[in-house]
Amino acid sequence: MELSRSASPFETPIEYLKGVGPARAEVLKKELAIFTYADLLRHFPYKYIDRTRFYKVKDIHPEMPYVQVIVRLLRKEIIGEKRAKRLVVQAQDDTGQIELVWFQGVTWVEKSLRVGKAYIIFGKPGMFNGRPQMSHPEMEQYSPQAIKRQGNLTLQPAYNSTEKLKQFSLDSKGIQKLTTILIEEYARYLQENLPQYIINKYRLMDRREAYRQMHFPDDANKLNEAQHRLKFEELFFLQYKLLKNKLYRTQKFKGNIFDKVGHYFNGFYNDKLPFPLTNAQKRVLKEIRIDTQRGVQMNRLLQGDVGSGKTVVALMSILIAIDNGFQACMMAPTEILASQHYQTVKSLVGDDFVEVALLTGSTPKKQRKIIHERLLSGELKILIGTHALIEDAVQYKNLGFVVIDEQHRFGVEQRSKLWRKNVVPPHVLVMTATPIPRTLAMTMYGDLDVSVIDELPAGRKPIETVHFYESQRLRMFGMMREEIAKGRQIYVVYPLIKESEKLDLKNLEEGIETMRREFPLPKYQISIVHGKIPAAVKEEEMQRFINAQTQIMVATTVIEVGVNVPNASVMIIENAERFGLSQLHQLRGRVGRGAEQSYCILMSSNKLSNDGRIRLDTMVKTNNGFEISEIDLQLRGPGNIEGTQQSGVLDLKVANLATDQELLMQVRKCVEDIFEKDPQLTHPENQILHQASQSKNAGLSWDKIS
Template sequence: MLNADLDTTIEFLKGVGPKRAEVLQKELGIYTYADLLGFYPFRYIDRTRFYKVSELDPELPYVQILGRITGKETIGEKHKKRIVARLTDETGTIELVWFQSLKWVEENIMRGKVYIAFGKPTVFNGSFSISHPELEPYPRPATVTGNLTLQPVYNSTEKLKKFSIDSKGIQKLQALVITSCLSEVRETLPAYILEKYKLISRKEALLHIHFPADSKMLQHAQRRLKFEELFFIQLQLLANKQFRELKFKGHRFCLVGNYVHTFYQDILPFELTNAQKRVIKEIRTDTQRGIQMNRLVQGDVGSGKTVVALMSMLLANDNGFQACMMAPTEILARQHYHSIFELVGDQLIRVAILTGTTTKKQRTLLHAQLEAGEIDILIGTHALIEDKVVFKNLGLVVIDEQHRFGVEQRAKLWRKNAVPPHILVMTATPIPRTLAMTIYGDLDVSVIDELPAGRKPIDTRHLYEGQRLRMFGFMKTEIAKGRQVYVVYPLIKESEKLDLLHLEAGIEQMRYQFPLPDYQISIVHGKMPNADKQFEMDRFITGKTQIMVATTVIEVGVNVPNASVMIIENAERFGLSQLHQLRGRVGRGAEQSFCILMSGNKLSKEGRKRLETMVRTNNGFEISEIDLELRGPGDLSGTQQSGVLDLKLADLVKDQQILQEARNTVIDIFQQDPLLTLPENALLKRFTDKKNRGIALDKIS
């Protein structure tokens, strides 16, 4: 077993075997020794602290007590049988109780001997007890291996526990792997990086992450491994960016011609904000470099991203190219089409729309016009990526809300031209700075951080269920002014698990409060056919209905300037980002708009913080940072399917400084050694080459 290879299959580790190996693979994704070494503890138990019996508190998660076994007896029969021992120190006595492994307890736990007992204290019949405590003799034998101060705790599952692979079991396996092949661990970071940031070696880090000698060595191990995680994410992202720039030439948009000038000088009905002008300038600079543009434009709700996208597409048209814009839903695609058509009409350029509901006859004509170059801008949904959709000369692709599309779906658009088109990605979901550096770290990022002049901040209020009549009264007041109201529910039908006021009950309540013919109500939800959804939307957009009762299908893409009130039912059930998106459906006209967050009386700590944040601020970027803090990166839109964020240790909220250090280091490396040909960067070159061949970082170990 000594000096085993890290690529050795886990079943060959002593005490594992084929059956345990299979459950380790299925439950934890552990296939090799290297995988096991990379499965880190999620917390540590401080075994240096001893409690007296008199200090016990049932709120404590665990305690460690030094005492003598002063009594032991077997109680009950058959399945009710248990062993109860009394552990006594100078301040009192606690009961230790076992319901399982009774034969072992009977033979090994001796009266009169001193033990260290460890476990969760509970109160039963007015006395403290610990069920199934960990017991070890005192003083500890010199032969005891493993950590005796900071004990690692590993995530396990019920299936693993059936095979005796609980946290303690995983700890034993880690000890075996470290004993047999720690010497095989190879360094992954160049010496100059270790020296610059005073990082310990990878070998030391893996030893002390599993069995830290003390809290200081644990901190060193965590910092080293966090830096490594974030560094190699940045290296992969920026290497991909550099590879694209070296390999993919891009169309040069050198001409700012009639389309852009006419639109900007004669058609655009409002002044662009300075932020919009800055972003358009950045896009112009990108498209003149002769390499493919890959730029992310993020802006808060209502910041004017659509106009920036339109002017970018007109720039492509001025240079003899077609442009297309892909949206995740038909509602959003139609919204973009109507917005752009209203701005440019059909005299300046030819704009068309292609969605899943486009008829076969319309498609045939559209395909022919597109291939002949008779359509300048095509707007649509996933339908754009179909093989039948052929452009004459596609120069720019705009992707709205990119996180809603898969990687392969996006790539199909890029392949629709011999020279890859420029890529402009837009999102109305403000992205925290640290997340932007990781998820979109290979894109150039532009931020529209300024709202158009005249926009009033949305007045947000939080009301409880007992204030519902007050909410209905407010709705009637606003409708009497000629305004319109959204009412959003989280569910379509009643759920047994979630006690929510569902859409159908809400409609009944709404019809009672707002009877015909004085009030008209539109109903929209995700289960409706697209044609029905569009019909109801159109009724609301044209003012034929005063109230739209909907699910989150209207989260993005609905622009009704006359709608001044957004009511969100069971608001505590929504994430901050979604609440902010929904709020952004109002506040699009000159009048004061309102968002009312309805909730039950009982709120969790997180739920309360979300609602308080919404009431306090309209700043989407501030909201996104709090959302990241509350939910973590894995839960935020798009991060799971991106395949980038697979963090084991690093935390994007707590480790922002380490992330910035890692990114700056990679940027410096590529500035000095673009192709990683210097000898000191051989390890990094090896990593990028393996990534290009689809081999994971763990294989470097």
């Protein structure tokens, strides 16, 4: 397909690339989501193989990843029939023999190979009947030119492929051929998308050269330079988009000014606050106070571990809004969590201080009608609930402050509906009890200001965490009896993983039987909570535990959020190796809420994977949620951290938030400096950024995030 020089080809459908066509295009789309030239260009190799070294047959062994050998073909034979057919070729060099085997494309391969000729073979070595073997090797007839070609290709790219693609001859080698055509034909159309002063300052490789070297590196140094350039570019446009949105919002959305602190805030602080605020809580309140006086809509993320006092900070911020004549609401993702916030707020403010209501899907119609009326009249000052808060029927007289808990559980459209509940958008405080690594916060929430409560309330003792193997179960029972004798309560949590629900339920049922045997009636009472029991029964069982009518709660992870029992001092997590670090940390946060020493016991099988061992060792070593989140990021990668997959901002092709933290900080500072000096991007040297943000053709990486 011929293009004019002014046009960019990178949005061209992939079927138009020489060597693709409709059938191959269809399988590229289905298997690798390659729809355009740009998608193929950004289908980077997942590794590179050194093709400069040649081995002898006697030196190769199965532990080697890939080897290259020059051999002469002795004989070839097709064995079996139809689907069981395979091609077996015997070959040798001057040190020994090797067997080459093909199970697919047998007839075509057999016809293309000539006995007696020398070949360069390349592939993963194995062993069969004590002799070296290689399955489906790459084959090229030996010649001085072929040797020169291999020598020139120092690092050979290896591309992800699938069995389906291989049926269309689109294995790694096939994809490499298409990429070669693409780069040879169209690399000249790649436009620079960063200002020259940035390229000079950070010593970045030319963009065209970077793409060329990423696919076909001259050497390891050139590959590193290319990776650095494309990582910088990818992170740059991600931060550019986030900070541009932040700047746009501050310019477009004016905010209500909370210029006074009055009766509600002072009355609560002086007469009702049950404990002194930590320095971290005071710092965050000051940050919110400054934000709400600027006349610009606040958008702030509040991070803090379970039990760090985020709800009190949110409530006191809400009281400032009420002092200034506004209403406030707090939205949580589940009824359990919304109810918990409601109970917490009610217990703090009492019945006659300020009117608070709870609105969820379960709220009766009659009660709902009263809430709607009192909200519209302005008598109802604080509304707490689930996504029921964003229904069209819910109208406020003057909504000025919005708190969103665990925001990653809500969609963008759901959140923005709350903004539209008032003429001037309300100030927004987003809370999360899931500690977010700094790099992830800068990408997921990079357009928000961030506050952190990194201090537990006074009088709280750090939770002691121990790891017991199955063989130490009697010791665990002993600790349980000791704590119950002191009047304390205990959680015992089992994993529940959807794929194997029957197996997990069996584990839970066996666990219940064991607990009943070890802690028999009438001396001990046990609550049982899991997803298979009716909601009313679940609620009743939870209440029994909350009211200290039972000493032990055997449960699945439904108690991860929504249960606050200061008297519970032990959290036992069965099969702890089956939980992620973030979930283990959340579960541990259910205890340690009173002044007494609390414990978390991690029970595991004797056999642990390396990652499983690291997770449990991390839990034993530290209670710091941010340290834990950084290790979780290293183990799982950003795409698997809760909430990031649906956020859509982490479709990174080259950069890795777990390993490129320093680069991300550098890039963020670079973008901040640009907007500080040239907010509207009117300077001539920054025009290229404006174009890259407007045009898909100008910046391939922009396609993925705009």
